[in-house]
Amino acid sequence: MSQGRERVYINDVAPRDGLQIEKQWVATADKVRLIDGLMATGLARVEATSFVSPRAIPNLADAAEVVQGIRRVSGVGIVVLVPNVKGCERALASGVDEINLVMSASESHSRANLRMSPEQSLAQFAEIVDLAKGSGVFVNGSLSTAFGCPFDGEVPQSRVLGFIERLLELGVEGVTLADTTGMANPAQVARLCEAVMTRWSQVPFTLHVHNTRGMGLANCLAAWQSGVTQFDAALGGLGGCPFAPGATGNVCTEDLVHMFEQMGVDTGVDLAALIELSTTLPELVGHDVPGQVAKAGPADRRYPCPAGL
């Protein structure tokens, strides 16, 4: 089953994709503490914040202060989301390792979420890529609703492949396939991942899935079987989907690390440290979080046999 893919690389997006939708304001110092904690566990990357307009996402209004506050760790990349040219300028000035540009593969989600068409996103990306050129900052492009759109329904694979081609032509260096609203299934993930890994074998692809319908880990498994070794996940399973009330958020980092480590696939992550950090989340965000391994303990935890037996 492993087929030689014995190391995976996980990008924790909780500070950005998680905190952006929380009702409770998280203090800058607490955000920095969370990011520092994540970096100390051995994760490959952390998506720390978004250089978005404070009016659009008040929770992340402290983007520059957060990036400035982080204690940098060698070998751990700091990623930030960049929604436009102005955000790119701020991100480059802050000294991050990677910028993540996000567009939607579907028209309606693009207009609802980004207030522009996919074509307008691509036009803007061209300017951003030009700006980042020569900075040494890695440019990643994320394709939201790559596995389906809650408004438009099915997004044909040919359409997704077409947008990836356009992104790469613009100079984007890595691509994230995002299941923004948790619609993907393992067969579909395997089909798309196999298609992109075959066609662009030199491009680093990342899978970003939400656990909305419980398929988060199954989808990561299917992607890994197809050759994907980079995954987005959020500590505690933070994040959510505004169109699915009661649903869980991003696939949970500690649950994903636990699955891979149990399978004998190296994540480079200290699971115990990750679980400890996850247990601080309910106080930070003011509610329980959906991650399961932090509650149940890892599968190799032993319990004393009931007395008298």
Add this chain to the structure above:
Amino acid sequence: MSQGRERVYINDVAPRDGLQIEKQWVATADKVRLIDGLMATGLARVEATSFVSPRAIPNLADAAEVVQGIRRVSGVGIVVLVPNVKGCERALASGVDEINLVMSASESHSRANLRMSPEQSLAQFAEIVDLAKGSGVFVNGSLSTAFGCPFDGEVPQSRVLGFIERLLELGVEGVTLADTTGMANPAQVARLCEAVMTRWSQVPFTLHVHNTRGMGLANCLAAWQSGVTQFDAALGGLGGCPFAPGATGNVCTEDLVHMFEQMGVDTGVDLAALIELSTTLPELVGHDVPGQVAKAGPADRRYPCPAGL
């Protein structure tokens, strides 16, 4: 990915494995209504109750009345758990289609859960199989802790294969590999399923997993990829694990049906009816249940695009 396995068969164990640990007594009429509802959705089998001593599991003290009350549906098997010879006599008298015998693959879990050793279980099974012979009732054997024991730790695959061989020699006709406390991972599931499917290609094997650490669907996916087409699951994800507080229960039936149907694998089940039935559970058991598709809706549900866009 499908490799010709385009039909799977699901056994809902909620009335037995789910209700047995609930704090709230569920009235016999409500149990019957639940089972009738499950049978009407097109599930292959329903594990309706356990002919266990009422002192051991008070919740299932009404086993005979429950089986008597069910409206039988052609093509849907009624399974009951049978813990001993006396339970087998009662089960045969009640007119079920299948009896399920349960033993543990690990010593400590066997003693803690069944108050006997695996060898004593096998000796008792010999008597039960003799009793059931000629009755036309299918005899299934379940192997608990087949993927690990919370007390003893790892259960070697050779030990599991040895017990399966003994079960089949006794005349057991089908075998369930049970991940009783949610310790299995997809690589391990694939290894064991491939081993048993290769060695005993004529025996119907069922996978029974708990979602304790979030890997329920991923483990079912791995088993299906290895050739397993029979799965246990519980409506709403009922059930639990006394050794993992806060953890979820059995893999959730509607989440499993949803995953397979989305993948293009036929389950024979009316998902909408299953979801509707699942939404009656919180009132029945007095608490929220972990299943996610009943909350988020199926992936092919469409939402109106936000106004003004």
